[in-house]
Amino acid sequence: SPFLATAALDMAALADLDRRHLVHPHQRSDRTDRAVIVRGQGCAVWDADGAEYLDATGGANWLCQVGHGRAELAEAAAEQLRQLPYFTSFDVFSNDKSIRLATRLAGLAPAGLGQVFFTCGGSEGVDTAIKAARLYHHRRGESERTWILARRFGYHGATYGSGTATGFDGMQHAVGPNLPHVHKLTPPFPYHSEWFEGRGCTDFLIDELAAAIEQIGAHNIAAMIGEPVMAGGGVVPPPDDYWPRVRALLRHNGILLIADEVVTAFGRTGAWFDSPGRGMDPDMIVTAKGLTSGYAPLGAVLFNEDIAAAVTDDGFFHGYTYFGHPTACAIALANLDLIENEGLLDRSRQIGAWLREGLTAAESLPVVGDIRMAGATIGVELVADRATREPIMAGPAATEIRKAHGVIVRDYGNTVVIAPPLVMDEQQAARTVEAMTSVLTRLH
Numbered sequence: 108s109p110f111l112a113t114a115a116l117d118m119a120a121l122a123d124l125d126r127r128h129l130v131h132p133h134q135r136s137d138r139t140d141r142a143v144i145v146r147g148q149g150c151a152v153w154d155a156d157g158a159e160y161l162d163a164t165g166g167a168n169w170l171c172q173v174g175h176g177r178a179e180l181a182e183a184a185a186e187q188l189r190q191l192p193y194f195t196s197f198d199v200f201s202n203d204k205s206i207r208l209a210t211r212l213a214g215l216a217p218a219g220l221g222q223v224f225f226t227c228g229g230s231e232g233v234d235t236a237i238k239a240a241r242l243y244h245h246r247r248g249e250s251e252r253t254w255i256l257a258r259r260f261g262y263h264g265a266t267y268g269s270g271t272a273t274g275f276d277g278m279q280h281a282v283g284p285n286l287p288h289v290h291k292l293t294p295p296f297p298y299h300s301e302w303f304e305g306r307g308c309t310d311f312l313i314d315e316l317a318a319a320i321e322q323i324g325a326h327n328i329a330a331m332i333g334e335p336v337m338a339g340g341g342v343v344p345p346p347d348d349y350w351p352r353v354r355a356l357l358r359h360n361g362i363l364l365i366a367d368e369v370v371t372a373f374g375r376t377g378a379w380f381d382s383p384g385r386g387m388d389p390d391m392i393v394t395a396k397g398l399t400s401g402y403a404p405l406g407a408v409l410f411n412e413d414i415a416a417a418v419t420d421d422g423f424f425h426g427y428t429y430f431g432h433p434t435a436c437a438i439a440l441a442n443l444d445l446i447e448n449e450g451l452l453d454r455s456r457q458i459g460a461w462l463r464e465g466l467t468a469a470e471s472l473p474v475v476g477d478i479r480m481a482g483a484t485i486g487v488e489l490v491a492d493r494a495t496r497e498p499i500m501a502g503p504a505a506t507e508i509r510k511a512h513g514v515i516v517r518d519y520g521n522t523v524v525i526a527p528p529l530v531m532d533e534q535q536a537a538r539t540v541e542a543m544t545s546v547l548t549r550l551h
């Protein structure tokens with residue numbers, strides 16, 4: 108009906124239409140408990156029946172850094188929509204907002220990563236980086252460098268390229284053939300010491316990496332991709348010496364390093380970008396999510412000058428219609444202003460400290476195996492047995508935290524994740540911790 112866009116629809120009616128017409132990502136069709144969110148302000152969101160929730164996972168996808176309902180971003184979008192909603196960046200054309208945003212990103216990025224390629228999100232960014240890595244070597248006369256090293260439990264997206272680099276088998280299942288020449292390494296996950304054969308985590312992983320390079324042949328490997336801190340894998344900060352040692356070994360073998368900062372950038376872990384603080388020194392960064400706080404779909408790949416020069420040398424036959432979308436870029440510029448002017452990088456670390464301190468009491472609960480953090484981002488890994496680390500799926504706990512306490516957290520396998528808007532206050536952090544602790548106390 109032409110009135111569908113504005114007709115009053117309650118939760119039951121929306122959930123029914125949802126069931127009939129929406130194919131949800133990463134889901135089976137038997138999901139019946141749909142929560143339809145229709146409005147947000149700060150860290151609060153409301154469902155279609157008017158129930159209020161505390162959003163402790165930033166749009167439930169760790170991206171809403173500046174909080175919901177920010178008039179500044181609505182105004183930036185409206186102004187740009189009136190002025191020039193869209194124009195292509197193909198052919199001779201460009202637009203002022205994408206130029207301004209690329210310049211701003213070059214200023215915030217680690218030194219040397221000043222060349223920007225825009226995408227609609229993270230998966231397209233990862234595909235772009237993989238293509239750029241292979242093309243870079245090809246243009247330098249090393250066409251056989253096609254292999255990509257990635258890690259189990261790394262999440263890089265859902266397209267064929269990014270999905271193959273993703274370290275969750277389900278992503279590649281029954282949709283093959285997937286991208287060839289991708290090799291998965293063990294992730295730097297100190298809690299799971301059983302993976303390291305009684306050796307130190309980094310020592311084991313460096314030997315594993317060296318053996319993989321030896322087996323595949325350095326001259327066949329284009330790049331390694333990794334999140335500075337694994338996000339979807341369960342919020343996993345690596346040991347301090349992991350990235351510096353990986354970096355050195357890759358450089359020695361002429362292998363590029365791609366940092367997937369789709370989640371970790373723009374304050375999520377307390378800095379503009381997370382990779383510098385981990386000694387990663389990547390050749391490319393892929394980012395998205397917090398770039399616009401989710402107010403528009405936008406991603407970016409940052410290249411160093413050598414890569415940008417090599418891939419454009421004889422033409423980079425790659426790019427998306429919505430590259431440098433003026434409205435998305437205008438929103439991103441206003442979003443970065445808010446993050447900077449409101450001191451949200453410091454605030455991120457403060458929120459993390461409130462949450463972590465509040466969760467101290469939960470450390471001794473039988474179901475809590477490990478609590479990990481990076482900036483405002485916390486992962487609580489649930490186990491049936493602390494000695495064997497046998498996992499308990501976190502879905503039921505996350506559902507209970509939402510239903511019984513009105514707090515939205517996410518479950519990633521057996522880890523409950525908190526990654527709130529970076530405007531969360533101390534009282535909201537305390538409410539999040541209370542809800543978590545109360546539900547985890549009752550879990551067996």
Ligand code: PLP
Pocket residue numbers: 227228229230231233262263264265334338339367368369370395396
């Ligand atoms: N990389 C990481 C680390 C992610 O967490 C995600 C999405 O969650 C992606 C890439 C894919 O990004 P998108 O879903 O925007 O395509």
